[in-house]
Each structure stands twice: as structure tokens, then as C-alpha cells.
Amino acid sequence: xxxxxxxxxxxxxxxxxxxxxxxxxxxxxxxxxxxxxxxxxxxxxxxxxxxxxxxxxxxxxxxxxxxxxxxxxxxxxxxxxxxxxxxxxxxxxxxxxxxxxxxxxxxxxxxxxxxxxxxxxxxxxxxxxxxxxxxxxxxxxxxxxxxxxxxxxxxxxxxxxxxxxxxxxxxxxxxxxxxxxxxxxxxxxxxxxxxxxxxxxxxxxxxxxxxxxxxxxxxxxxxxxxxxxxxxxxxxxxxxxxxxxxxxxxxxxxxxxxxxxxxxxxxxxxxx
Numbered sequence: 001x002x003x004x005x006x007x008x009x010x011x012x013x014x015x016x017x018x019x020x021x022x023x024x025x026x027x028x029x030x031x032x033x034x035x036x037x038x039x040x041x042x043x044x045x046x047x048x049x050x051x052x053x054x055x056x057x058x059x060x061x062x063x064x065x066x067x068x069x070x071x072x073x074x075x076x077x078x079x080x081x082x083x084x085x086x087x088x089x090x091x092x093x094x095x096x097x098x099x100x101x102x103x104x105x106x107x108x109x110x111x112x113x114x115x116x117x118x119x120x121x122x123x124x125x126x127x128x129x130x131x132x133x134x135x136x137x138x139x140x141x142x143x144x145x146x147x148x149x150x151x152x153x154x155x156x157x158x159x160x161x162x163x164x165x166x167x168x169x170x171x172x173x174x175x176x177x178x179x180x181x182x183x184x185x186x187x188x189x190x191x192x193x194x195x196x197x198x199x200x201x202x203x204x205x206x207x208x209x210x211x212x213x214x215x216x217x218x219x220x221x222x223x224x225x226x227x228x229x230x231x232x233x234x235x236x237x238x239x240x241x242x243x244x245x246x247x248x249x250x251x252x253x254x255x256x257x258x259x260x261x262x263x264x265x266x267x268x269x270x271x272x
Contacts, residue, residue, distance in 0.1 A: 003033075003040055003051065008083045010061035011076070013052040020046030021113070022089040023265070024081070026097030028121070029139070029188045030155065030177040032057045035094075038172075038251050042258035050089075052080065054100070056184015066183075067128050067190040070103035070200065077104050081111065090265050091115045094250065095219060096192055098227065099123055102200040109205040114237075114265045118211040118257075119219045119247050120227040123195020136193040140186050152177035161215035161246035173248045201230040209238035209264035211257065213245030238264045 003014035014033045023043065025036045033051035043049055055076050056062035063072055077100060081089065090113050093101030098117040105112050124133035132140075143151045156174035157163040163170035201208070208231045212224035221241070228239045240260040242249045250257040 003037060003049075007059065008080060011052060011055065011080055012059040013050055013080075015051075016040055016047075016049040018046050018048040020044065020048060021265075022048045022050065022086055023261075024077075024086075024089045024091055025049065025051040026077075026091065026093040026100045027051065027054065027057075028095030028097055028119075029185070029192060030152070030159070030180060031094075031173075032176055032179055035173075035176050035248075035251060038254035039258050039261075042254055044262060050084075052077070054097075054184070054188070056181075056187050058179060060184070062184045063187055066187070067194070068187050069128050069194050070099040070123070070191055070196075071107065073100040073191065074103035074107045078108055078111075087111060088113050092118065092261060094118045095121045095247065096188060096195075099191065099195040099197050099200070102197055102204065105206050105208070106200045106203045112206045115204070115206055115208040116211060116261055116264045117208065117224070117227055119213055119216050119249055120197060120210065120224045121192060121195065121219050122197045122223050122226065124193045125196050126193050128190070128194040132190065133193040136189040139189045139192075143180065143182065143185055148178045148180055151180075159218055159246055159248040160252055161213065161244060166252060169248065169252050173251055197227055198230040201227060202232070204231050204235050206235060207237050208235050209240065211238075211240045211242060211249065211260045211264070213242050213247060213249035213252070215245060216247045216249070218247035240264065 036051040053060045210228040245253040
């Protein structure tokens with residue numbers, strides 16, 4: 001049946017309606033909920049899968065704050081789940097989405113059955129409202145100066161391992177990145193600058209696992225190893241490496257990635 005598009009009080013999302021456990025997918029900074037389409041038919045048939053377009057992405061309204069923090073996206077996620085009547089969900093965060101997921105768990109752990117973080121963005125740890133990190137400055141400046149199409153053409157291939165050998169994946173990732181816009185992208189870049197994933201994970205109180213692409217040059221494997229180590233031992237679960245995958249691991253290797261998600265979030269994987 002595939003994903004169907006919906007909107008809830010200014011926040012748009014995709015959903016595969018089912019009657020089983022609910023998986024909420026949180027995309028990265030240069031993406032949107034549509035990036036999870038390659039996983040849609042590879043996850044368990046009874047899972048209800050929801051992929052939001054984060055505030056400020058596609059038709060989702062941006063947050064009110066010019067420099068939001070991860071906690072502000074977590075608050076938006078909680079309000080979104082409230083509107084959908086979802087008391088307990090599983091979370092899958094990718095890259096920037098890891099910061100949102102970990103902050104949500106810190107805020108409302110009782111609402112999360114299990115969490116999977118993929119290709120972890122650690123955040124740059126600067127104080128909100130002060131000087132932006134150089135990396136975040138460059139992201140914003142490049143988008144404003146180049147426009148979304150050229151911006152995506154320049155940046156997106158780095159997300160794919162051996163893009164010249166995987167042109168369809170590279171095109172899919174590039175097309176998704178070309179849909180970013182201001183002010184949402186600028187807000188997300190500022191959140192990334194002030195993000196502190198390891199600090200939030202130190203407060204994690206739900207079973208949590210990490211997946212990473214072995215060939216990731218955007219958030220290298222070391223970042224994901226650091227994230228996994230930051231999870232308290234009582235809640236630390238799987239650490240799964242996806243061979244032949246870059247940063248866009250779930251687009252490049254969807255079969256292996258989906259299998260890893262299931263392994264992490266089912267009783268056999270120790271996270272349910």
C-alpha cells in the first residue's frame with residue numbers, strides 16, 4: 001500500500017497504517033520523511049510506520065524559535081504524538097534525528113518502547129544564541145548562496161558510498177536534499193550546532209541500539225561508537241555495522257538496515 005501523506009496541525013507526515021507496534025522515523029538535516037520510503041516494504045507487515053517531515057521541512061510549519069534546541073523538536077514530537085493518540089512508540093532517528101530522538105527519550109521515556117539511532121550526529125555543543133559552529137555556518141551560507149538544487153548536487157553525493165557506482169541511490173538522496181528550504185534548514189543547522197547527543201544519552205532510560213554505515217564520511221563510525229558507549233549499560237543494546245553503506249545507510253542498503261532495525265526492536269534483539 002505504501003506511505004500515505006497526512007498533516008496534523010501544521011506538521012506533515014507519511015504513514016503506513018497498520019495495527020501493530022508503532023515506529024516513528026526522524027530524518028536528518030538534509031532530508032525529509034520521504035527518505036524512509038526504501039524501508040516501507042521491508043519492515044514487519046504489522047508495524048505502523050510514521051515518518052514525519054520535521055518542523056520547517058516540506059509543508060511542516062517551522063518552530064517559533066529562531067535557534068531551537070533539540071528539546072524544542074522533542075516537544076514538537078510529543079505534541080504530534082499526543083494529537084495522533086499514540087501513548088507508546090518505537091523511535092528510529094537518523095543523523096540529526098538522533099538528537100531529536102535522544103532528547104525525546106530524556107523528556108518522556110515512558111512513551112518509548114525502544115530506540116534505534118543511526119549514523120549518529122553528536123552535535124557541536126555550542127551555547128544556543130552564541131556563535132554558530134563553522135560547520136553550521138557553512139551549511140546555511142551554502143544553501144542561501146547556491147540555492148537548493150546546486151546545494152544538493154554539491155553535498156548529497158558524500159552521503160552515499162561510491163556514488164558513481166550507485167547512481168540511483170545518489171539521485172534519490174540528492175532529490176531529497178534539494179527540497180530543503182529556509183527557515184527550517186537554518187533552524188535545524190542551529191540545533192545541530194547546539195546539540196549534545198552524548199549528554200542526552202547519558203540520561204537514556206529505554207533500550208537503545210545504534211546502527212551505522214561502515215563507509216560513512218559525514219558522521220564517521222567513531223561518532224556512532226561514542227553514542228553507543230554513552231548509553232547507560234542497563235539500556236545499551238545492539239551495535240550494528242552496515243557494510244558497504246555510507247551516511248545514507250537506510251537508502252543505500254535498505255534490506256540490511258531494515259533487518260538491523262527489527263533485530264534491535266524485537267524481543268530477539270533484546271530491546272522490547
